[in-house]
Every structure is written in structure tokens, then in C-alpha cells.
Amino acid sequence: MLYIFDLGNVIVDIDFNRVFGAWSDFSRVPLATLKQKFVMGEAFHQHERGEISDEAFAEALCHEMELSLSYEQFSHGWQAIFVGLRPEVIAIMRQLREQGHRVVVLSNTNRLHTTFWPDEYPEVRGAADNIYLSQEMGMRKPEARIYQRVLEAEGFSAADTVFFDDNVDNIEGAHRLGITSILVTGKETIPQYFAK
Structure with missing residues (x-):
């Protein structure tokens, strides 16, 4: 997956x-x-x-x-927007990789923020197989092409993909392509999803 x-x-x-x-x-x-x-x-x-x-x-x-x-x-x-890491999510990402799954980050971000968070939170890069950033791709969520680009690059179909985001528009954009899309409403969303 x-x-x-x-x-x-x-x-x-x-x-x-x-x-x-x-x-x-x-x-x-x-x-x-x-x-x-x-x-x-x-x-x-x-x-x-x-x-x-x-x-x-x-x-x-x-x-x-x-x-x-x-x-x-x-x-x-x-x-100043960055508050802190969610260690429980980092742990889940690492666990998924250990189980043989592919784990990537897809973020609508900008150069100003990427001069900050990768150094501040090196755990993110350490827990992901790849990081896809909107400003490097020239497109942003919820544009269909950004999800399609990630699927192509990773070699997965929408049916074999799960996407977590806190933005309803982004979730709907991915869902329209047939990606299982989970709206993150709080710190408990992702741990609860995997506890099931």
C-alpha cells in the first residue's frame, strides 16, 4: 500500500x-x-x-x-506557524515502512517554510520514503494532477492508496480520484484509524 x-x-x-x-x-x-x-x-x-x-x-x-x-x-x-511534531504519527509512519508499505509526505508548502521545518523536524524526512512539496512540483492540492503525479512517481493505483489530510477540499480532491481519503480532525484521528 x-x-x-x-x-x-x-x-x-x-x-x-x-x-x-x-x-x-x-x-x-x-x-x-x-x-x-x-x-x-x-x-x-x-x-x-x-x-x-x-x-x-x-x-x-x-x-x-x-x-x-x-x-x-x-x-x-x-x-512562527510551526508548533511541534506529532511523535505518534512519526511512529506509525516508521511502522508502516517496516511492514513493507510505501510512506510519503505531500504538502502544500512554500520555500519560506521549507527553509525552516526540515531542519527543525528531521524526523519527518527520516520517517518518509519521499517528500513531495507543492512549490517544487508547480501544483498544489486539491488539483487532481498533483495526486496523479504522486501515484505515477510511486507506481501505485488510487485503489492501493490511503491519504491523510486536515483540509476538506484536499480530501475531496483525492477522493474523486478513487483514493481512500481520511480527514484528520485531531491528534487521535490517525492512531484510531490504524488501531482499527
Whole structure:
């Protein structure tokens, strides 16, 4: 079997409030205002596909949110999203590989984040056979082609694949291709799935 794991809130806990908190401290703009103005719009999607630079993304987002930050301040806040590893998921990934299954990570991410998490959480690379990142592939979930690319690269059919993600759209995108797709709603989702 092929097991595909998303990264954020599946293997590593993330919290956007930490990003807004850091930006609020730097800019003195209230946290609630920043949360209201933040949208995962076109610049966000382009950044995840690797179509625009980190600097262009920072500029676009600061413009959209009417936020005055230096690139360093923006980056510092953007990295603050990571909370910590879910060791129980890492243990399951390792166990699956020991049982002869193929285990990969498929993440909508961006260069700014990949300068941070691989060094911060080396366990992720250690527990996966391969890591597929949206900005390197030029496509993002829930686009059908990203799942198809992973299946082709790994040599598995949709019927022999299980996918874990915390985003409903991503789950539906994979499900439409015939991939068994599990919505991760909390830390207990994955351990409970394998306990069955």
C-alpha cells in the first residue's frame, strides 16, 4: 500500500494565530484585525506552486493586509506557524515502512517554510520514503494532477492508496480520484484509524 501524509496538522502541529501574533507585535496592528484581513488568495496559491518568490509573496500579503513589515519581520512571523511534531504519527509512519508499505509526505508548502521545518523536524524526512512539496512540483492540492503525479512517481493505483489530510477540499480532491481519503480532525484521528 501507499500511504500519503499531509504535513501541517497531520505530522506537525501548526497554528496561524502564532503568525498573526508575531506580525501584530511587530506592526502594532491588533491580532483580530490581522485575522480578519488574512485571505488565502491568489498570491498565497502562487507562492505554494512556486510561481512567485518569497519576497513577492511577502509584499503582496502585506499590501493585501495593509501591513507595514520588513521582509525579516514578515519571515519571522511566517515561520512562527510551526508548533511541534506529532511523535505518534512519526511512529506509525516508521511502522508502516517496516511492514513493507510505501510512506510519503505531500504538502502544500512554500520555500519560506521549507527553509525552516526540515531542519527543525528531521524526523519527518527520516520517517518518509519521499517528500513531495507543492512549490517544487508547480501544483498544489486539491488539483487532481498533483495526486496523479504522486501515484505515477510511486507506481501505485488510487485503489492501493490511503491519504491523510486536515483540509476538506484536499480530501475531496483525492477522493474523486478513487483514493481512500481520511480527514484528520485531531491528534487521535490517525492512531484510531490504524488501531482499527
